[in-house]
Amino acid sequence: MTRMTWANKNLLKEHSINMAVVFLVGRPKTQKEERIVQEESRLHGDLVQGDFEDERMLSSYKALTAMVWISRHCSRVPWTLHADDDVLVDSFLLGAKITEIQTVGVVNHFYCHIFNNTQVAREGEWRVAPEDFSKDVYPTHCSGSMWFVPTPVVPRLLEASRTVDYVWVDDAYLTGLVAEEAGVGHIHVSFNSHWKFYGIKNDDIDKTLVWTGSNLDREYWWRKIVLHQKIKTREPWKDDPNANPVLPRRIEDVPFGEPPSIPTRFLIEEADFCTKKRNPRLRMIGFVFSSISEIRKRSVTRRTWASSKISRKYGIRMAVVFIVGRAKNKREERILKKASLHFHDIIQGDFEDHHDLLTYKTLAGLVWVHRHCSHVRWTFKADDNILVDDFLFDKKIKDIEALGMVDQIYCDIRKETDVLREGKGGILREEFPEDNYPPYCRGSMWFMPTALAPRLLAIAQVTNFVRNEDAYVTGLVAMNAGIGHALFQFTRFWTYNGEFNREKLDSVIVWGPLDLQRPIYWKILVKHHLRKKKN
Numbered sequence: 001m002t003r004m005t006w007a008n009k010n011l012l013k014e015h016s017i018n019m020a021v022v023f024l025v026g027r028p029k030t031q032k033e034e035r036i037v038q039e040e041s042r043l044h045g046d047l048v049q050g051d052f053e054d055e056r057m058l059s060s061y062k063a064l065t066a067m068v069w070i071s072r073h074c075s076r077v078p079w080t081l082h083a084d085d086d087v088l089v090d091s092f093l094l095g096a097k098i099t100e101i102q103t104v105g106v107v108n109h110f111y112c113h114i115f116n117n118t119q120v121a122r123e124g125e126w127r128v129a130p131e132d133f134s135k136d137v138y139p140t141h142c143s144g145s146m147w148f149v150p151t152p153v154v155p156r157l158l159e160a161s162r163t164v165d166y167v168w169v170d171d172a173y174l175t176g177l178v179a180e181e182a183g184v185g186h187i188h189v190s191f192n193s194h195w196k197f198y199g200i201k202n203d204d205i206d207k208t209l210v211w212t213g214s215n216l217d218r219e220y221w222w223r224k225i226v227l228h229q230k231i232k233t234r235e236p237w238k239d240d241p242n243a244n245p246v247l248p249r250r251i252e253d254v255p256f257g258e259p260p261s262i263p264t265r266f267l268i269e270e271a272d273f274c275t276k277k278r279n280p281r282l283r284m285i286g287f288v289f290s291s292i293s294e295i296r297k298r299s300v301t302r303r304t305w306a307s308s309k310i311s312r313k314y315g316i317r318m319a320v321v322f323i324v325g326r327a328k329n330k331r332e333e334r335i336l337k338k339a340s341l342h343f344h345d346i347i348q349g350d351f352e353d354h355h356d357l358l359t360y361k362t363l364a365g366l367v368w369v370h371r372h373c374s375h376v377r378w379t380f381k382a383d384d385n386i387l388v389d390d391f392l393f394d395k396k397i398k399d400i401e402a403l404g405m406v407d408q409i410y411c412d413i414r415k416e417t418d419v420l421r422e423g424k425g426g427i428l429r430e431e432f433p434e435d436n437y438p439p440y441c442r443g444s445m446w447f448m449p450t451a452l453a454p455r456l457l458a459i460a461q462v463t464n465f466v467r468n469e470d471a472y473v474t475g476l477v478a479m480n481a482g483i484g485h486a487l488f489q490f491t492r493f494w495t496y497n498g499e500f501n502r503e504k505l506d507s508v509i510v511w512g513p514l515d516l517q518r519p520i521y522w523k524i525l526v527k528h529h530l531r532k533k534k535n
Helices: 009-014 031-044 056-073 091-104 151-161 170-182 218-232 295-303 308-313 330-343 355-372 390-403 450-460 469-480 515-534
Strands: 023-027 047-053 079-083 087-089 110-115 141-150 186-188 210-212 266-268 284-289 318-324 346-349 378-382 408-411 445-449 484-487
Touching: 023 056, 031 047, 047 056, 056 079, 056 151, 056 170, 079 151, 087 141, 087 218, 110 170, 141 151, 141 170, 141 210, 151 170, 284 355, 284 390, 295 318, 295 330, 295 515, 308 318, 318 355, 318 390, 330 346, 346 355, 355 378, 355 450, 355 469, 378 450, 390 515, 408 469, 445 450, 450 469, 469 484
Parallel strands: 023 047, 110 186, 284 318, 284 378, 318 346, 408 484
Antiparallel strands: 079 141, 087 210, 110 141, 266 346, 378 445, 408 445
């Protein structure tokens, strides 16, 4: 586990962290242990075996053996680090801390989490008999989970150990008693919380150098630390219209455990859609999820809330495109060609149009908006079976602009949602190991400042793919990008039961799914708002 996580040779090399780790063991107790040592040494070349009994009460011999080995073979390496085999070290933060120390000036002290005035245990697992150490309090020493020291200090410690009586508690002995005899002091590493003994949480990352604890899921949290580092060092989103990313053509090709390829290639693009000639003075641009065969749903959407005539007539500066994937057969090709030629509002991405690949559809929508509509202030995503109250939506946008836009996603927020493992769209543990999604938006509709699109796309490049597109884009990617969510201040923003209640006409922006009833309810909505204007 240590080799897989913070001591991973390939990752350390990739990120220019000049560190190497060996594991120090004692004599094998059985033939099985002897085989283990020989096999690991042959495979990994990172075991150092001392000629001492590997017993708890001889821990200080192990510490001294390590110092001898370092002095003999690694004296030119500037720093020496000691760690237990059950800790998780943030190697990135350690590298940064070492660089900081070298810039300020190296002091020949131990750098660690310092223990002061620690009582000597006379009972229990840390028991030291009075005849082995007569004092009641240990001198100042380091927590043994991890410490580091300038390597030139090592010979001084070994020389001092010749005159210091043995105590089996290696932390107190080497970094306390021996350090005191050698005149080596201690420097507390100044982070918000240098050591963590009781678990880990997201806010600890990039603030805490080492975690320890028997219940620590080191593999899981190491992935979090690496992801955080990738986000910190990410490249800005660079749109390349000529790129032809390899996207999955089958569900079996979905890249679990790695970020998705950003879909930057379009088969139908409508590049001039947001120009002054086509749609002048736009305030809002929306992309609606659609399937090629869903002719009726697109027709109803065009005739109701997404009608360009309605928008212009009532000063609602909004336009909508429908985003689809590849055609599955000749019939869909004919449908798409006819709709595109007639309406010029179809955007076709070069990805498979499947429920498990909707994440690509959202990312394609963001790419298209960023590429062609970056001057439009607001972007929204919507499903093709809802009814949007354009009048209330426009009013809400103006209210937000008057109060001050914030870099958040505006939506109906879902919190602490369980990750479904079974049934349609069930998420595998290797795809997303946590039991709950971070807060994310209900997918029927959400909107945000268009300026956030490149930020989301940049972070998507380092955030592992998840099939649940709402949880992925507005949850995981948004969280990693530092983008929050703003909840609408309406009585009910979303209505999912299909009922259309006239008493709620001034409190619901998005109704749905309504489908067949949408034209009828749309007329009621328009009449309601026109009547209000007259009054």
